[in-house]
Amino acid sequence: MSKTIVIGISDLNIATNGDVLVTYALGSCVGICLYDPVSKIAGLSHIMLPTIKDFKDPNAQKEKYADTAIEILLNKMLAAGALRIRIRAKIAGGAQMFAPVNNTSLAGIGERNIIAVKNELARLKIPITAEDTGKNYGRTLFLDSNDGSMKIKSVNKGEWVY
Amino acid sequence: MALKDYGDLNEMQLDALREIGNIGSGNAATALSSMLERSVQIAVPKIRVLDYNDVVQALGGPEKLLVGLLFSLSGDITGMIMFLLHKEFAHMVLSSLVGSEFDGSSELDDMDQSTLQEVGNIMAASYINAMAAMTDMTIDISVPNMSVDMAGAILSVPAIYYANISDKIILIEDEFDHDREGATSHILLIPEVDGLYKIMESLGLGS
Numbered sequence: 001m002s003k004t005i006v007i008g009i010s011d012l013n014i015a016t017n018g019d020v021l022v023t024y025a026l027g028s029c030v031g032i033c034l035y036d037p038v039s040k041i042a043g044l045s046h047i048m049l050p051t052i053k054d055f056k057d058p059n060a061q062k063e064k065y066a067d068t069a070i071e072i073l074l075n076k077m078l079a080a081g082a083l084r085i086r087i088r089a090k091i092a093g094g095a096q097m098f099a100p101v102n103n104t105s106l107a108g109i110g111e112r113n114i115i116a117v118k119n120e121l122a123r124l125k126i127p128i129t130a131e132d133t134g135k136n137y138g139r140t141l142f143l144d145s146n147d148g149s150m151k152i153k154s155v156n157k158g159e160w161v162y
Numbered sequence: 163m164a165l166k167d168y169g170d171l172n173e174m175q176l177d178a179l180r181e182i183g184n185i186g187s188g189n190a191a192t193a194l195s196s197m198l199e200r201s202v203q204i205a206v207p208k209i210r211v212l213d214y215n216d217v218v219q220a221l222g223g224p225e226k227l228l229v230g231l232l233f234s235l236s237g238d239i240t241g242m243i244m245f246l247l248h249k250e251f252a253h254m255v256l257s258s259l260v261g262s263e264f265d266g267s268s269e270l271d272d273m274d275q276s277t278l279q280e281v282g283n284i285m286a287a288s289y290i291n292a293m294a295a296m297t298d299m300t301i302d303i304s305v306p307n308m309s310v311d312m313a314g315a316i317l318s319v320p321a322i323y324y325a326n327i328s329d330k331i332i333l334i335e336d337e338f339d340h341d342r343e344g345a346t347s348h349i350l351l352i353p354e355v356d357g358l359y360k361i362m363e364s365l366g367l368g369s
Contacts, residue, residue, distance in 0.1 A: 008215050009314075009321065024224035025314025028322055048322055064325065097319050098232050098307035109322055138315025140225060155227055155311050156269055 002146070007031075010064035012045035012073045014080055021143040026093035028110035030117050030133070031141040032070055033090040034126065035148035036082035042145035043073045043082075049109075050116030066116035074124060089121050090130040090150040090162055092141050110134065130162035171358075176209050178365050183207030185296060186289035187349060191338055193288040197281060198258045205337040214321040217333060221246060221348065224314030227266045231282035231306045232319065235290070238299035239357035242320055243290065245282045246313070247347040251338070255281055270310060279306045289349060297364040320352050 002018040009029060015021045021044040023031050034043040045063070052065040062068040078084060094110035094117075114133045121128055132139065132152050142151040153159040171179075187204050195202040210220070218224050229247040234240075247255070249266040256262045260277050264270065270278070283306055294301045309316055338347045353361065362368045 009318070025218075025312035025318070027311070027315030027318030029318050048318070048325055095315065097309045097311065097315055098230075136309070138312040138318075140312070156267070 007044050007046050009046055010048050010061055010069075012043065012063050012069055012076075014041060014043040014073070014076050015143075015145045016041045016080065018144075018146045020145065022141065024140045026139045026141060027095055027097045028093070028113060030066065030091060030093040030110075030113045031139075032066075032073070032117055032121075033092075033141070033143040033148075033150050034070075034073060034077060034087050035090070035143070035145075036077065036086045037088075037148055038086055039080075039082050040145055040148075041077050041080050041082040042143050042148060043077045044141070044143050045069045045073045047113065047117065050112045066113060066120050070117070070120045071124060074126070087126055088129045088148070089126045090143075090148075091117055091121075091128060092132040092139055092150065092152055094133045095138060096134070096136050097138065132160075132162060171211065175362055175367050178362065178367055180207055180209045182293050182296060182361070183209065183349075183351065186292045186351070187338070189288040189292040190285040190349065193284050194281070194338065197284065198255065200258065203339045205339070208333070210333045212333060214317065217321075218314050218317055220333075221313045221317070222248075224312060226313040228311070228313050228316055229278060230309045230311070230316035231279065231286075232309070233282075233286050233306055234304040235301055235353070235357070236304070237302045238360055239301050239353055241351070241353035241357050242323070243286050243303065244316075244320065244350040244352065245285065245347060246316070246350065247278070251347040252278060266310070275308060279308055282306045282308075285349070289351075293351075297361055299360065299364060320350070324352070324354075 004020045004022055005015050007013055007023040023046045029046055029048050032045045047066045047069050048064045051067045052060055094114035096110050137154050140153040150162045184207050187207055191202045191204045227249055229252045231245040233243045253264040256264050256274055262274055286303055290301050290303050333350050
């Protein structure tokens with residue numbers, strides 16, 4: 001029977017053998033799904049901030065930032081036997097949960113996360129085949145390693161699959 | 163010693179924050195009670211310094227439906243104050259004040275939204291006024307912003323905002339309850355580290 005593997009905030013992991021990766025309640029954070037359809041290896045990363053470059057702390061957790069987490073995830077998948085050229089990405093999240101408060105560092109953080117994720121995927125030459133980003137509501141994301149489908153669940157808007 | 167991280171707070175400083183929470187929530191509860199014309203119980207405030215994931219668990223899990231009202235603080239203290247209403251609490255407020263129902267399965271109409279925002283506004287202002295008077299500081303609060311969504315998604319906002327300071331969030335957590343209906347709400351006061359230091363200094367607990 002397939003297992004469900006939970007990915008917390010600032011966390012990432014891979015799954016195979018029909019296991020399902022899930023990350024709950026993405027708000028302004030972004031979930032990045034990577035999938036190799038032949039080896040059926042799936043990877044999910046839940047990033048919180050666009051770039052590690054804003055932080056001087058050498059101990060900063062690399063899984064938290066778009067520009068460091070995705071490459072770690074990719075390397076994990078390659079080590080497990082995925083082939084780089086086959087890997088495709090689907091992304092979700094980056095919502096604006098509250099209308100902008102008088103707070104510049106918070107305004108548009110969802111949007112900045114989405115842009116950072118897209119830039120990083122472009123740098124790694126991973127094409128994006130689906131995205132469900134922006135707007136103003138939270139999303140729970142399921143990534144099925146069986147077929148690479150990304151299911152999104154929301155509070156009052158139902159659920160749908162990419 | 164200047165505070166660098168929320169984890170640096172000592173027991174006496176945590177006690178002071180608990181007392182601020184106590185007085186603030188007492189004022190907010192009085193305001194709520196007179197608006198609703200019914201009794202409101204408050205629990206002894208809990209002060210917790212928690213990881214983001216633990217905060218979400220403490221509030222009922224990432225997918226728990228909450229009504230979140232976010233205010234930003236400026237003036238002598240910067241930070242945020244957030245009200246989190248369980249759907250039963252939102253229902254209790256709405257049914258008492260405007261006679262409407264809320265079960266979380268549909269979106270709030272404009273009237274319901276402004277009612278909840280106004281209740282939040284009055285409670286936040288009472289809370290902050292009490293805190294300002296106690297610490298002799300000037301604190302301004304913004305107009306509320308509202309989101310009805312999963313706890314994890316709502317709390318990602320303060321979590322992201324504070325991610326550059328600390329992995330932990332300090333919660334001054336107050337519970338309001340109207341006993342017959344088990345309707346609960348929480349206030350989270352989330353001061354920036356600088357503001358926290360100013361609070362401690364004003365109370366003579368700066369070192």
